[in-house]
Amino acid sequence: MRRYTVGMGERDVLMRLAAGETCSGALLARELGVSRAAVWKQIQALRADGVPIEAHAGSGYRLAHPLKLLDLAALRGALTPTLASRWPHIEVHWQLDSTSSELQRREPELPSGSVILAERQTAGRGRRGRKWLAPPAMGLTFSLLWRFEKGFAALAGLSLVVGIALAETLRAMGAHAVALKWPNDVQHDGRKLAGILVELGGDFLGPCFAVIGMGLNVWLPQEVRIQAGQAVADMVEACDGTVPDRNRLAGALLVALAEALELFAREGFAPFQARYVELDVLAGRELTVHKDSESFRALACGVDSRGALRVRRGMDALVLDSAEVSVRP
Numbered sequence: 001m002r003r004y005t006v007g008m009g010e011r012d013v014l015m016r017l018a019a020g021e022t023c024s025g026a027l028l029a030r031e032l033g034v035s036r037a038a039v040w041k042q043i044q045a046l047r048a049d050g051v052p053i054e055a056h057a058g059s060g061y062r063l064a065h066p067l068k069l070l071d072l073a074a075l076r077g078a079l080t081p082t083l084a085s086r087w088p089h090i091e092v093h094w095q096l097d098s099t100s101s102e103l104q105r106r107e108p109e110l111p112s113g114s115v116i117l118a119e120r121q122t123a124g125r126g127r128r129g130r131k132w133l134a135p136p137a138m139g140l141t142f143s144l145l146w147r148f149e150k151g152f153a154a155l156a157g158l159s160l161v162v163g164i165a166l167a168e169t170l171r172a173m174g175a176h177a178v179a180l181k182w183p184n185d186v187q188h189d190g191r192k193l194a195g196i197l198v199e200l201g202g203d204f205l206g207p208c209f210a211v212i213g214m215g216l217n218v219w220l221p222q223e224v225r226i227q228a229g230q231a232v233a234d235m236v237e238a239c240d241g242t243v244p245d246r247n248r249l250a251g252a253l254l255v256a257l258a259e260a261l262e263l264f265a266r267e268g269f270a271p272f273q274a275r276y277v278e279l280d281v282l283a284g285r286e287l288t289v290h291k292d293s294e295s296f297r298a299l300a301c302g303v304d305s306r307g308a309l310r311v312r313r314g315m316d317a318l319v320l321d322s323a324e325v326s327v328r329p
């Protein structure tokens with residue numbers, strides 16, 4: 001059994017503050033069995049990570065917004081009864097380097113459907129290797145292992161399928177305006193709400209696997225928004241100020257992902273083409289397409305039955321594969 005104890009003091013402090021009450025340094029120190037100096041250090045470490053902890057003179061520390069830590073029982077309770085009884089493997093960690101890296105390392109020993117969630121990642125990464133920023137316990141950062149039989153070629157469209165499952169679930173949970181920017185961004189109001197990282201391994205032509213990593217902003221403080229380097233959004237604003245329950249959200253996302261991935265493994269992207277139309281933020285818009293060393297303007301025309309982007313460049317109809325291009329409206 002692996003144990004991850006790094007930063008557990010921070011977890012304990014956060015857990016104690018989670019309900020939103022004000023707690024003095026002395027009370028926290030007494031309850032947690034550590035010195036006041038240790039409590040202060042942990043508060044500082046959490047703040048440095050972006051957790052907004054207020055200090056109130058004379059009364060103590062308080063979280064700007066109450067939160068609930070991830071809890072395996074609550075998360076399992078949010079799955080459907082059938083899925084809860086047969087979901088192969090779910091782990092909740094306080095801290096990992098990256099949930100996707102952890103799943104990659106342990107892939108040989110884990111069954112398809114295994115999920116690893118972490119409240120804090122020290123090296124969360126995006127598609128092109130840049131950092132994924134997420135203050136502890138204020139978003140969802142998790143990865144899912146899924147095995148496929150027919151090689152990499154059958155997996156074109158996989159990141160779109162994941163995006164569709166994610167976006168439909170977020171809409172159903174109150175984020176009504178969530179949309180998808182091809183190939184892998186989940187947006188609210190034109191700003192990035194979630195990112196998807198799909199990494200493939202195994203046999204190029206046969207049995208293979210995908211490690212599907214997702215980062216979703218639930219409540220993203222202002223300082224972190226500035227660091228992100230692009231326009232970002234969180235679920236609280238997407239849900240008009242309501243703070244969604246992260247355990248329920250994680251459970252609902254896993255249910256939707258399992259349903260979508262099973263369908264995708266059986267029938268490919270085709271059944272998702274119409275669902276994508278409902279969520280497509282680019283359709284009918286002028287884009288700048290960056291392909292290899294070339295850039296050109298084109299009109300977005302949806303996706304084809306494999307999930308590739310269809311565009312019109314002058315009189316030419318082009319189909320762009322997700323592996324080759326990035327698109328900026």
Ligand code: ATP
Nearest residue numbers: 126127128129130131132133134192228229230232
């Ligand atoms: P892009 O969104 O530019 O297409 P990408 O998918 O190619 O990014 P990377 O460039 O490797 O992936 O890294 C992820 C990007 O996501 C970072 O450059 C950063 O701008 C952005 N980012 C990081 N953290 C967050 C966050 N919590 N919410 C939204 N965006 C974030």
Ligand code: BTN
Nearest residue numbers: 098124125126127195196213215
């Ligand atoms: C992107 O926008 O490029 C993808 C971002 C994916 C971030 C998630 S957070 C959980 C998982 N672990 C990682 O290191 N990355 C993904």
